[in-house]
Amino acid sequence: AQKITQTQPGMFVQEKEAVTLDCTYDTSDPSYGLFWYKQPSSGEMIFLIYQGSYDQQNATEGRYSLNFQKARKSANLVISASQLGDSAMYFCAMSSISSGSARQLTFGSGTQLTVLP
């Protein structure tokens, strides 16, 4: 079974500052993927970034970077230079990528990020 834990129900950050959203996970799968999604108030889920369990380097996508610490089972999302439009709910998720897996996502409880002007 897989489990994702996001311990920060809400976070505030000043515009243009960086913010880290925490995510820890637990799995018995040898191969897995970690994802971050953004959900604005409109409800759509927007894919942000992906990290494979065997990737040597931390993933980066523009202002988003994933601080992957495999030994600690953490996959924190770092947003640099926060913008007002970053205010949204952020979900960490994982899936098994083992052969034969359906690769369904298990989601954390989410972190509501508010960017202050």
Place this chain on the structure above:
Amino acid sequence: GAVVSQHPSRVICKSGTSVKIECRSLDFQATTMFWYRQFPKKSLMLMATSNEGSKATYEQGVEKDKFLINHASLTLSTLTVTSAHPEDSSFYICSARQTRAPYEQYFGPGTRLTVT
């Protein structure tokens, strides 16, 4: 990224009626689609995995006779909420999974169902 559409975006229906929600992958083929349910300010709960050409796989606690899923083609999956009740009111989101690494899921915009 890939585009997934969902229709309708909002629906209000009366208790006892059935509602069909469509999920389409517009620019890629998806052998696997997923249906989620989300309550206000809560996380997404996986309801079922929809596989093209075969029966859907339901998560524990999800009634397959209540939530009928049909994956008729590589670009379309439908969720029918049968004999809807007010407790079925929720936000329903579908996703379509890429068939190549890293197999990310692209989500539809969601359907807000209100049963009166």
